[in-house]
Amino acid sequence: MSTVDPLTSAASSVGQLPALLIMVPLLAAPVCVLLRRELLAWVLALIASATSTVVAWQVFMHVGEHGPIRYAIGGWAAPTGIEYYIDTLNATMLLLVSGLSSIVLYFARESISGSIGQDRHYLFYAAWLLCLTGLLGIAITGDAFNVFVFLEISSLATYMLIAFGDDRRALVASFRYLVLGSVGASFILIGIGFLYAATGTLNMVDLAQRIPDAESERAVLVAFSFLTIGLMIKAAIFPLHAWLADAYHRAPIAVTAFLAGTATKVSLYVLLRFFYSIFGADYSFGTVFLNGILLPAAVCGFTVMSLVAVFQTDLRRMLAFSSVAQIGFIVAGVALATEAGLSAGIVHIINHALVKATLFMAVGCILYRVGHVHKPSLDELYRRMPFTCTAFALAGLGLIGVPLSAGFVSKFQLIDALFERELWLVVVLVLVSSLLSFAYIGRTVEIMLFRKGRAAPSATSTGVEHGHIDGINEAPLGLLLPLYAMLTIMIWVGLNGDLTLGVALDASRDLLQGMRPLGAGAGS
16 A cells, blocks of 8 residues: 655646746846847747746646646755645636736837837846746745745836836836835735744745644734735735835836736735635634725725726726726635635636736727827727727726626626625625726727817826827737737636636635645545
8 A cells, every 4th residue: 555645746747847937937037138139038038928828828737637736846845845836726827927928028019119218128028027937936836935035026026117117207106116015025024934933834835734733823913914914015905005006107008017917916816825725714714803804995995996096087097096996806705705705806816817908908009109098188099099999998898897708707706705795785885886997997988989179188287298199090010919819818708707717616615725735635
């Protein structure tokens, strides 16, 4: 009779793919700097990102067929060595992050051509790859301290990417994000430090086993508190979202599309991993009653921020505040601590990432041709840019959550989970927030389609140097092709909602069951 650990055998059969996910973009980043050629750096970055996408797809399929993977780095077994832990949730995140990076990176070359000097393009692509490396590392690692390390890699690269904006205010936005991001990272590091002091380990699977028997319950509670605040800042959960609007507004639009689809979503993944897998749902939502913090914050977030978005005249700021509102929907599902609520939150992470990346890419097309995205001035833009405006309108329907769209799947699941808990007032506020999103998206589409005769704002009042949109034509293929690739994926996900919902249900069950220790489920 022999005993075999299925997680270990899964890791051996998948080969070195988990390591390649991180190493390919990490090694490509300094090569971009050495090349110093715009075209070569872009091609290398695109190849590295696409390679990570292919590897992430293979890992995702392997996890779906064989279950979670535990991959020991350097052959050192956990908890002594560092390992990657990959289950349904982070396999999905790896595919989402790398896939979005590949599509938006194709979009980036054309979109930054007029806003960033060509002599700095190679630095832009190097920073992009470092950001991608950090985000993938956060999602794949099974070591709590490595979460912080990869978080800092992605954050430092993000500060640089935001600072590439063509407005000096991009530097202010980058600095503001640096300050608030550093505060959030410090809280996370302190929380991890208290966890290590209480348990003597940093391995996530080992932490989950040791926390219930930790000698110092106070140290565990302090760690939980610091991690809660730090992750709320990083995920831009209301009211700790102050960095997001300026960062999304001032960054190059390709960076905004990438960050809107990935950065906050990866932070939400970390929140799920710590509070469900490490601390456990019973402790997080029973003993500590995290619901009392997350649910009110989520409800205020999707109600107040949707209202704020209605009054924005710049499309980037409108969508930025909308992102905070949509994060509120995700957090509301997570805070319910039920399988239905958790699956609603996870599926909305996927759907909102696709929808918001598509919307920002459409905005990028407008910005490229018109020179501004001042909403009241986009009179009859549909006649000039029909493909771009159509993509914006269809993605907007997904944001609102109309039937057969990606957003409908997750919002319907969230409402169903709220009905299950008899939270009638929250259901009403979800519907109110959706109506508000209809107001700001619908108003924008109405201006693009029907409004006539309003001139663009003057350069002295808004900083816009372009006049009326007469003479404007459709965005180039270098922008439209990736935009419609993203739109096609978004529509396909909406029409095949059962697939993403099934993945979310599997991920929620994995989270509620906890991370599997060595030897769990061994067969003879």
